Amino acid sequence: MGHVEDRWYKVIRHPGGRKERIKSDLFGKGMRYRVRYIGPDGRERSQSFPDRAKRDAEAFLVSTETDKLRGSYVDPKAGRITFAEYAEDWLRTRSFDESTRESTEFRVRKHLVPFFGSRQLASIKPGHIREWDAGMVGKLAPATRAVVFAHLRTILGAAVDDERIAKNPCSAASVKPPRPVQRRVVPWRADEVSAIRRGLAERYRPMVDLGAGCGMRQGEIFGLGVDDIDFASGSVHVVRQVKVVRSRLVFGLPKNDRDRRVPLPESVTQSLKEHADKYPPLSITLPWEDPFSDERVTVPLVFTTTRRGAIKRATFDGKSWRPAVEAAGIVPTRATGMHALRHFYASALLDAGESIKALASYLGHSDPGFTLRVYTHLMPASEERTRRAIDDLFR
Structure with a gap:
């Protein structure tokens, strides 16, 4: 079981068994609380929180232990990779025929990387997806927007599969996928x-x-x-x-x-x-x-x-x-x-x-x-x- 460590204080034992809580050498410096726990792979991991955030640290520990029991645990550090880095890795490892690869590379690099590229995967929220889509209205045809959104959803879905992030922000209820305008076919005579x-x-x-x-x-x-x-x-x-x-x-x-x-x-x-x-x-x-x-x-x-x-x-x-x-x-x-x-x-x-x-x-x-x-x-x-x-x- 993990625990929350207060790095600003330490406990010393006096002769006779009396304990005293005193300031450590780290008092007032950096993050105060550190959650220490064992990951599913048996390695010790940690997550730090600032002063006055003990409840957040305790909530994180409870959530982490629950996710471990459910089998849905995701290492917070895994999501620190930027979208641009992960997208390039996805393009490299994804199976395409060459013509599809060429068009997909173009759309991802032109329409997704400029907005999401510098963001860490774990920091991308449904609000960012909605903001990006709103910014594309008028710049891209509805059909193209739908295709690029599908690329974004697939990339972030792969990040979920790779245990980089816990869930796909594109699948949130508040995110409405753009839909191409269905034009009625009028055949020639x-x-x-x-x-x-x-x-x-x-x-x-x-x-x-x-x-x-x-x-x-x-x-x-x-x-x-x-x-x-x-x-x-x-x-x-x-x-x-x-x-x-x-x-x-x-x-x-x-x-x-x-x-x-x-x-x-x-x-x-x-x-x-x-x-x-x-x-x-x-x-x-x-x-x-x-x-x-x-x-x-x-x-x-x-x-x-x-x-x-x-x-x-x-x-x-x-x-x-x-x-x-x-x-x-x-x-x-x-x-x-x-x-x-x-x-x-x-x-x-x-x-x-x-x-x-x-x-x-x-x-x-x-x-x-x-x-x-x-x-x-x-x-x-x-x-x-x-x-x-x-x-x-x-x-």
Whole structure:
């Protein structure tokens, strides 16, 4: 059992057993009370308190002994590491693919370290979280705020797991996580998709067919190999994407690290065959995931640039996609990228009666619930389906 020591006084014994409490050499200097106790690892630890704080020292001792019995003890000294130091350690030891690591490092260092960096982990309170979030309003888009807050909560959650702090201040009831604004998806019409397709160079037009007809992401289309297309079974095996990591092109797994098979419509099949006749596949070699890795992968890509290289998203968007969107009479915004073709695909399948579970699988969503939240408003109204079902039965 621990005890509270008064460092300003000491007890001496006189002959005959009489005890006398006298001032020590430390009287009036530094912290007066020192709590001494044995930690769960068997080592003696201490915590000091100033004059007139004996009750605080005793409360600390009671709390410490209780936490030891409950198995929730955290060494107060463990939380003295600064947020910046711990965040860098978290970034170093966290398992990411390289593109995710790059974006996470950027957000943590730009939006979290300036505010929390010099603070000790144990000193970060829910009020600091609320203050930081309020300061980000207007500076960051709601979606970005939500992502950065998730990083903060994960870092402090790891500190709890590492027994640096007792609880995560981000989980306090007074802290309300920022939520991104849910914008209702408005799919393009078929004529708008066709107009954008016509505005692209001929060698890139089948990309629109894959986006609108198979729901593939832009990077997945760029990384499509000729061996990934199974014309016999009528399917596309989505196994990789082309992405930019630290300003360099690499091959990598699709989003969520999940490959998938997508039905290949006959119209898209014909488009790809005609494309292959005019623009034969080219074998492209790129690093896998990490641009500085020695691992190289060679893929006969279906789509390449006029300079016989892999397609870089920023270059394609600026020189090909955006002009085609403008030529189709559509105002370019964040919502008019190639990702909009996936919305067109989703709306077409839902209108045809496809299930949310199947749609989530084709789109590569890890959670069908996410698919439902994004596209539920595009599903045919239940009242109309009910009328149609009963009318068909009575007929």
